Amino acid sequence: MRRLVLTLVFLLSWSLAGAQETDEATGLVIDDGWQLVRIHCGGCHSHALVTGQRADRQTWLDIIRWMQATQNLWQFAPETEAGILDYLSANYPPQPNRRRAPIPPSLMPDPPGPPGPPDRVD
Numbered sequence: 001m002r003r004l005v006l007t008l009v010f011l012l013s014w015s016l017a018g019a020q021e022t023d024e025a026t027g028l029v030i031d032d033g034w035q036l037v038r039i040h041c042g043g044c045h046s047h048a049l050v051t052g053q054r055a056d057r058q059t060w061l062d063i064i065r066w067m068q069a070t071q072n073l074w075q076f077a078p079e080t081e082a083g084i085l086d087y088l089s090a091n092y093p094p095q096p097n098r099r100r101a102p103i104p105p106s107l108m109p110d111p112p113g114p115p116g117p118p119d120r121v122d
């Protein structure tokens with residue numbers, strides 16, 4: 001019985017925590033403002049470039065300003081920009097542990113030996 005209860009609690013918390021619906025076509029999390037990002041952020045590159053990025057609001061803004069300054073991204077009306085930034089900073093915030101764990105020393109190659117002649121490139 002205890003086991004059953006624990007399993008149910010686990011399943012419930014798992015489904016609540018993981019209940020993030022994504023749009024099949026773009027991979028974007030469906031949440032307030034997602035349509036703005038669908039419309040404005042997929043014309044030049046895949047939405048995957050957006051969903052693969054994590055940043056705080058200021059850094060998202062910096063990314064947008066960089067694209068506006070160098071990549072011909074258009075200007076947004078203030079409320080559109082605010083909606084995009086709200087959505088991005090809420091759904092794609094910074095994550096501390098995005099790097100893989102270090103490779104264990106036992107799996108690393110031997111350190112390089114003494115320097116030899118450079119490889120020939122004919």
Ligand code: HEC
Nearest residue numbers: 040041042043044045049050053063067071072073074084
């Ligand atoms: C007018 C074209 C255009 C539009 C529209 C556009 N981008 Fe970009 N974006 C680019 C280009 C060009 C790059 C560089 C792509 C590359 O390096 O392959 C880029 C790169 C990025 C990157 C990667 C930045 C990095 O540091 O590697 C992110 C994240 C990004 N865009 C997010 C967005 C978001 C969010 C939007 C909507 C607000 C958006 N883009 C709309 C042109 C655009």
